[in-house]
Amino acid sequence: MLDRYNFNEIEKKWQRRWEEQGLFKTREDESKEKYYLLEMFPYPSGKLHMGHVRNYSIGDVVARYMRMNGYNVLHPMGWDSFGLPAENAAVMNGVRPDVWTRENIGEMRGQLKRLGLSYDWDREVATCEPAYYRWMQWIFIRFFEKGLAYKKKNPVNWCPSCETVLANEQVVDGVCDRCGSVVGKKELEQWYLKITDYAERLLEGLDRLEGWPGKVKLMQKNWIGRSVGAEVDFALEGFPEKLRIFTTRPDTLYGATYMALAPEHPYARKLISGAAREKAADEFIGKLQLLSDIDRTAATLEKEGVFTGSYAVNPLNGAKIPVYIANYILADYGAGAIMAVPAHDRRDFEFAVKYGIKIIPVVDPEDPEIDIQNLKEAFAAEGKMINSGRFNGLSNKECAVKITEYMEQEKIGKKSINFRLRDWLISRQRYWGAPIPMIHCEKCGWTPEKEENLPVLLPSDVEFTGKGESPLTASKTFRETACPRCGGAAERETDTMDTFLDSSWYFLRYTDAKNTEEPFGKDRAKYWMPVDQYIGGVEHAILHLLYARFFTKFLFDSGLSPVEEPFTKLLTQGMVLKDGGKMSKSVGNVVSPEEIIEKYGADTARLFILFAAPPEKELEWSDTGVEGSYRFLNRVRRLVYGLSDRVKDAPGAYETKTPEDWKMDYALNYAVKKVSEDIGGRFSFNTAISAVMEMVNALYRYREYESADPGLLKAAVDKLILLLSPFTPHICEEMWAHTGHGGSVLNAEWPSCDEAALVMDRVEIVIQVNGKVKERIEVENGLSQDGLIRAATENAKVRKLLDGKSAARIVAVPGKLVNIVIS
């Protein structure tokens, strides 16, 4: 046990020293190139989990590497500290959300320090602190002023027994998952941010994000969901109004055999004729309102509808087509109404079959296997137009263009683009969030709080019962106020903001975290932004990353952000698994960071988590693997300490004389090159570490030689410590000091690679016969193709293999191989 190093003592010692020396402090230094490295800040749930350790270990390696390469690195940390768990803790344990949250932050900050992460804690932000949410509210008001924050009445899930709004996830089978009552819909006024105004730019911007994983960009693209089509107005028999629909298939207009409206469509009730129909329609609409949005929009829900008794007129051919109300039409997409073309749409087909509605094919697949007159399923692919009057014979793609042009001429319809992206509902009927800084006055309507009165503070005279509406509604001191415009009695908004708003601009706040005059100074933001590298879990691929992009674009338009896209490069790290599954309390397979640090130290924990898998992949936790990482660190330490006497007074330079020297020099420089590329270039930390391991193995062999050059040994030891230091900083500081260096490894210069050492005099060449390796020969480096061919064909073994046969072809690749093809 004496041989195993005392990580506890070493790590505490260096952490103390780093803190005392302010080693991680960032300075605005225009003379150096900046590098802004950011990891997604955590929710202060109480303790770190392995996912955090992974996320922040990855970040710290990059931060330290960039520092050592001379960059001025901004590497901040903070807390996404508003949110429901704090409120739940208040309900369950009676501890105030702010107290609970601050305690957790204290605990987790300690854990982060215990991991030796190089954060500049002077820039720490916590979104729940008034100093932060003041500017959150300020930014909200900017949205309001630009007309991008608005209040709209919309149906939301409402549990009559708990008297609260429920998230869709809290409604299971139409029933409240807490109390079991049937959940209804309630029209509630909610605040929205008009992210849809930015849909086109959010989509376009993706193309320029070359440093983002394609997967994330694709997910965002699908989420934004741009579709190009046409708006068409249908006349309604007996009504002056026109019925507007959106379609992506204007080419199929002649095939429309019914219309379908969303139950919430403003015309839905108006078009119903006859008492019997009214009753049926009421029942139908009533039934749908009991369903949650999730169930309503489930693709598995059987298509149902009711006929209104009214008819629409096809603007192209005058055909009279029945209007239905149908459960599969969404009120808030497109026009909330469609023309249904059963022949060429899966859903319309299903509906038409059920209600015996005509099916008119208008696109001919020109495939003998498909009987177009008796379709078994909708035909949605491409083909030639039929049954479409003057458009017959065109390809359906051409036809879509032609019909749209024609409709524009005749003023029946026009080209239209629709997005799947909806406006962002940001109201939360919760306490622990930033209050929406709006005031309602009977006379003046909604007015923002005056800037000098910000922040609108959360009140402390509240009770947490977990029942009823938000505690803010119950707080008179909070609610009652004066109208900022007319001074009359007015009421504050009692909803708070979705916490995703807080995290949509925190990266800007870090550039100037203590500013009390503005959310952040423009100069500071200009120097640091954009974030050069962002690292976090893939679960944020859509929401957080889309919202952050939206905010940044808005702030850019407002002249506040210097950039339009916040994150130049993005790394989405994989999950940490145990026994093939997610670590979870219920399965009982959680490995806590604390326990690992206790047993092996922070350096081992970091090393293992970086070595076990590439960062973007899932990582399978392995206890024996951790043991192996710890063993490796001990092995390095033994090596360095064993050599320290030999290298202490060694010269700073060396000359390679023996084959052993060359090999060692090669191994050394190869490791430098590989680690540099793997950290700085492709973020492949596992292979960087294995390169260091190889170098350690080489050094173990080399030190056995009596003739080993002390200068080379010294260079190897020094560079080994430096190469390893971003991964395991504590033990490297200790070894750095032990080998006679002053100052921190973090301030040392990153080693450079001597390319000349990587050029070997002789290289091994593989000789293949018909693509199969048969022999290896050593030749001088740089031997030409002809030389290689000669060397290969003269080789005794190869001649024997050829057995007198002549080669049909010989391919020679200098430095690599010779392939002899015989028939």
Added chain:
RNA sequence: GCCGGAGUGGCGGAAUUGGCAGACGCACAGGACUUAAAAUCCUGCGGUCCGUGAGGACUGUACCGGUUCGAUCCCGGUCUCCGGCACCA
């Protein structure tokens, strides 16, 4: 259903531009040291077969096929797993 991604030893993984498959580590086995164990150090480690032996032959990157002198890598098809979206007209 649609859209992505991935399948390599007992395991985690490597092979960066089409050129030696399995780096590095874990596990395992054998050896050295030790009274013994642990620790450490050394050796072996895809499969099948041949050879007393040094060594050699064949085969092998989910499966089938293609392109190529040469394929883990490119193309076509199949299977499996994972992820995202899911009535978006």
